[in-house]
Amino acid sequence: xxxxxxxxxxxxxxxxxxxxxxxxxxxxxxxxxxxxxxxxxxxxxxxxxxxxxxxxxxxxxxxxxxxxxxxxxxxxxxxxxxxxxxxxxxxxxxxxxxxxxxxxxxxxxxxxxxxxxxxxxxx
Amino acid sequence: xxxxxxxxxxxxxxxxxxxxxxxxxxxxxxxxxxxxxxxxxxxxxxxxxxxxxxxxxxxxxxxxxxxxxxxxxxxxxxxxxxxxxxxxxxxxxxxxxxxxxxxxxxxxxxxxxxxxxxxxxxxxxxxxxxxxxxxxxxxxxxxxxxxxxxxxxxxxxxxxxxxxxxxxxxxxxxxxxxxxxxxxxxxxxxxxxxxxxxxxxxxxxxxxxxxxxxxxxxxxxxxxxxxxxxxxxxxxxxxxxxxxxxxxxxxxxxxxxxxxxxxxxxxxxxxxxxxxxxxxxxxxxxxxxxxxxxxxxxxxxxxxxxxxxxxxxxxxxxxxxxxxxxxxxxxxxxxxxxxxxxxxxxxxxxxxxxxxxxxxxxxxxxxxxxxxxxxxxxxxxxxxxxxxxxxxxxxxxxxxxxxxxxxxxxxxxxxxxxxxxxxxxxxxxxxxxxxxxxxxxxxxxxxxxxxxxxxxxxxxxxxxxxxxxxxxxxxxxxxxxxxxxxxxxxxxx
Numbered sequence: 001x002x003x004x005x006x007x008x009x010x011x012x013x014x015x016x017x018x019x020x021x022x023x024x025x026x027x028x029x030x031x032x033x034x035x036x037x038x039x040x041x042x043x044x045x046x047x048x049x050x051x052x053x054x055x056x057x058x059x060x061x062x063x064x065x066x067x068x069x070x071x072x073x074x075x076x077x078x079x080x081x082x083x084x085x086x087x088x089x090x091x092x093x094x095x096x097x098x099x100x101x102x103x104x105x106x107x108x109x110x111x112x113x114x115x116x117x118x119x120x121x122x123x
Numbered sequence: 124x125x126x127x128x129x130x131x132x133x134x135x136x137x138x139x140x141x142x143x144x145x146x147x148x149x150x151x152x153x154x155x156x157x158x159x160x161x162x163x164x165x166x167x168x169x170x171x172x173x174x175x176x177x178x179x180x181x182x183x184x185x186x187x188x189x190x191x192x193x194x195x196x197x198x199x200x201x202x203x204x205x206x207x208x209x210x211x212x213x214x215x216x217x218x219x220x221x222x223x224x225x226x227x228x229x230x231x232x233x234x235x236x237x238x239x240x241x242x243x244x245x246x247x248x249x250x251x252x253x254x255x256x257x258x259x260x261x262x263x264x265x266x267x268x269x270x271x272x273x274x275x276x277x278x279x280x281x282x283x284x285x286x287x288x289x290x291x292x293x294x295x296x297x298x299x300x301x302x303x304x305x306x307x308x309x310x311x312x313x314x315x316x317x318x319x320x321x322x323x324x325x326x327x328x329x330x331x332x333x334x335x336x337x338x339x340x341x342x343x344x345x346x347x348x349x350x351x352x353x354x355x356x357x358x359x360x361x362x363x364x365x366x367x368x369x370x371x372x373x374x375x376x377x378x379x380x381x382x383x384x385x386x387x388x389x390x391x392x393x394x395x396x397x398x399x400x401x402x403x404x405x406x407x408x409x410x411x412x413x414x415x416x417x418x419x420x421x422x423x424x425x426x427x428x429x430x431x432x433x434x435x436x437x438x439x440x441x442x443x444x445x446x447x448x449x450x451x452x453x454x455x456x457x458x459x460x461x462x463x464x465x466x467x468x469x470x471x472x473x474x475x476x477x478x479x480x481x482x483x484x485x486x487x488x489x490x491x492x493x494x495x496x497x498x499x500x501x502x503x504x505x506x507x508x509x510x511x512x513x514x515x516x517x518x519x520x521x522x523x524x525x526x527x528x529x530x531x532x533x534x535x536x537x538x539x540x541x542x543x544x545x546x547x548x549x550x551x552x553x554x555x556x557x558x559x560x561x562x563x564x565x566x567x568x569x570x571x572x573x574x575x576x577x578x579x580x581x582x583x584x585x586x587x588x589x590x591x592x593x594x595x596x597x598x599x600x601x602x603x604x605x606x607x608x609x610x611x612x613x614x615x616x
Contacts, residue, residue: 103155110159 061113072101137196140203142185143211144251150178151244158237171240172226178244179219186212193608199319200258206457206605207255210384213461214250217377217468218243220584223576224369224475231479234281234367242279243373246272250381257320259308262385266304266349269381270297273374277366289358289365296358300348307341310334320385324392325616332396339397340404349382351435352442353412363431368478371427372471375434376464383441383460390445390453391613398448406446406538412439413545421552426485429552430470433511436549437463440522443538444529452529453606454599459526461598462518462591466510469584473504476577480569490556492565499578500571501560503585510588512553513546518592 039046079086079094086093108114138145154174161167186208194203221243229235249268256262274297278290312318314334315326327335344355351359363371393401416436423429441463444455477483477493477500493501510517523546530539573581591598 103152106159107155 061108065108065113068101068104072098139188140194140196141201142188143182143215144248146178146182146185147215147244147248147251150175150182151241151248153178154237154241154244158241163237167237168226168230168235171237172222175222175240175244176219179215179222183212183215193612200256200261201252202255202257204255204605204608205601206384206387206609209461209601209605210254210380211251213380213464214247214254214377217380217464218247218373220468220472220580221369221373221377223574223580224372224472225367227572227574227577228367228369228475228479232280232367234279234283236279236281239276239279239370242272242275246276247377250377253381254384256385257388259311259318259320259323262320263301263305263308266345266382267301269378270301270349273297273362273378276370276373277362279370280365280367283365286365286367289361289363292358293362293365296348296355300345300355303341303348304345307338307343307345310338310341312338314338320389321392321613321616324389324394327394327396336397336400343386346382346386347408350379350386350438350442352408352438353415353435354408356412356416356435359435360428360431363434364425364428368427368471368475371431372468372475375431375471376468379434379438379467380460380464383456386445387453387456387460388609390448390456391610392616393448401448402446402535405442406535409439409443409446410538410541412436412442413541414548417545417548417552421548423552424487426487426490426556427471427474429487429556430467430474433549433552434467436545437467437511439545440526440542443542444526446538447529447533447535449529449533450606450610451532453609454602455522455525455529457602457606458595458598459522461602462510462522462588465584465587465591466507466517466519469507469581469588470504470511472577472581472584473500473507476500476571476573476581480567480571482567482569487556487559489566491559491563493560495565496569497571500573500581503581505557505560506585506588508553508556510592512549516593517588518595521592521595 075097076094079090083090154171157167157170157174161170192205195201196203222240225239225243229239246269249265249272252261253265253269256265274290274294277293278287280286308318311323311334314331315323317323317326323335348355348358363375366374413436416432416439420429420432420436423432437459441456441459444452444459446452474485477490478485483489493504506517510519513519513523515521523542527539527542530536530542
């Protein structure tokens with residue numbers, strides 16, 4: 001019996017939301033407009049009506065690079081928190097880590113992964 | 124542990140024991156920088172080949188600076204011993220033998236990736252650290268290093284859909300095996316409060332037995348996936364067929380050798396409490412692997428796939444003798460894993476030369492009358508095939524005889540008979556290849572091309588196949604000492 005309040009809250013929550021949504025659906029005005037059913041894509045026109053086409057390969061390369069530098073930041077935060085405790089040892093370790101990541105960036109650069117003007121024929 | 128304590132306990136002079144590994148690592152970075160700096164050209168291809176050979180030779184030379192017979196360095200996380208040194212030298216030599224084939228293969232197949240050179244170096248680095256550690260974390264990290272390099276190298280075949288498919292299968296199943304290994308390592312750590320396999324295995328008592336056994340089962344399951352033991356072998360034929368053939372040879376020889384070393388290191392520490400369950404589970408897996416691997420190889424029509432299944436069957440032979448858990452059994456296993464890497468690599472390398480011909484599509488009938496096309500290649504291929512089958516005076520015979528001996532010493536006769544039965548099944552497909560090569564008319568006429576480095580490489584492998592078979596004590600004396608020493612150290616704990 002201790003949780004009866006919680007249970008009643010749950011029932012009221014569910015009932016209220018069902019009632020409000022169905023009232024909205026019953027009483028609200030309905031006007032058909034072409035842009036109402038148009039999928040929203042960051043304010044730019046759709047590439048494709050069905051939204052089922054595959055993306056260009058370049059997007060995946062960008063996604064991978066984003067992941068790489070996301071992880072870099074994720075590792076730098078805890079290091080920054082304990083920076084005073086780790087001292088020179090931590091500094092050298094993080095320097096090596098960043099050095100290796102920089103090599104990755106240089107590699108991506110040289111292999112033209114950062115070339116964002118995709119030429120559809122060449123890829 | 125306090126970071127400063129850890130830093131204080133690290134002796135910088137201990138880095139001299141890591142000299143071969145550091146050389147390989149530096150080689151990988153030099154190749155990487157060259158790849159960024161240099162423009163693509165024919166000169167660059169040759170420069171890459173020769174710089175790789177130079178760094179591998181330097182790494183071999185740096186073994187002479189070590190002067191420790193048995194030593195734990197870096198707070199016990201890294202072990203310098205003779206088994207590690209033997210396997211590292213073997214891995215470096217096998218990589219040296221693969222490189223010239225890789226160069227011409229990528230040139231001929233129009234799939235030249237400069238990345239493959241430093242990825243090979245990084246996987247070699249992983250193999251070297253895998254071969255010389257008892258620490259679970261180091262084993263895990265180097266296992267990942269080897270595997271991820273293998274996934275990438277499998278996919279590096281331009282314009283081939285099959286290559287991407289095989290690499291994807293390998294990636295998924297390899298990733299699962301790594302997760303299982305990590306889970307097992309967590310159980311083993313929970314049971315024993317230690318990350319060192321030696322300490323974990325000797326901490327056995329009734330209170331922690333359950334966790335220890337669960338951890339061991341999961342950890343060994345991961346290794347079973349990596350080396351392609353039968354119920355977990357599905358990725359192996361696909362990945363081996365998909366990869367560029369020299370890379371397949373590298374995976375089947377150096378990779379298999381490296382994946383087996385932690386298992387070999389574990390064997391002396393299986394004590395009498397664990398012995399019977401270890402013996403039963405390992406011997407059943409080994410029997411299934413030998414029989415099913417050979418039976419599946421019998422029905423293959425693709426030569427590369429056939430050799431991949433034969434590689435699975437050979438994992439079974441090596442695993443079978445690990446079940447005996449005796450010094451003799453360990454010796455036989457170490458010997459067999461070394462000699463398999465020689466003969467398996469040879470067979471794949473010959474195939475990689477044949478594949479460069481336009482008319483060749485790896486189908487079994489195409490090998491008909493190969494003797495009339497190319498005498499040298501067909502004879503060396505026959506030598507490797509006979510070695511895989513186990514005909515004296517090649518290494519395969521000595522290996523299988525030693526495996527049988529190791530099983531007989533512990534009275535596991537039924538597994539010995541399974542071994543003989545499996546060998547009998549394997550005769551079917553091995554002899555068919557040789558008959559087709561020498562006794563049939565020419566199916567397709569072509570002139571395989573191989574340069575002087577490849578010629579030297581194949582000749583050296585043929586030479587090793589005969590010499591290690593006729594004078595096994597060249598390798599045996601060293602291996603015998605290694606095995607007895609490992610058991611002595613294990614019994615001291």
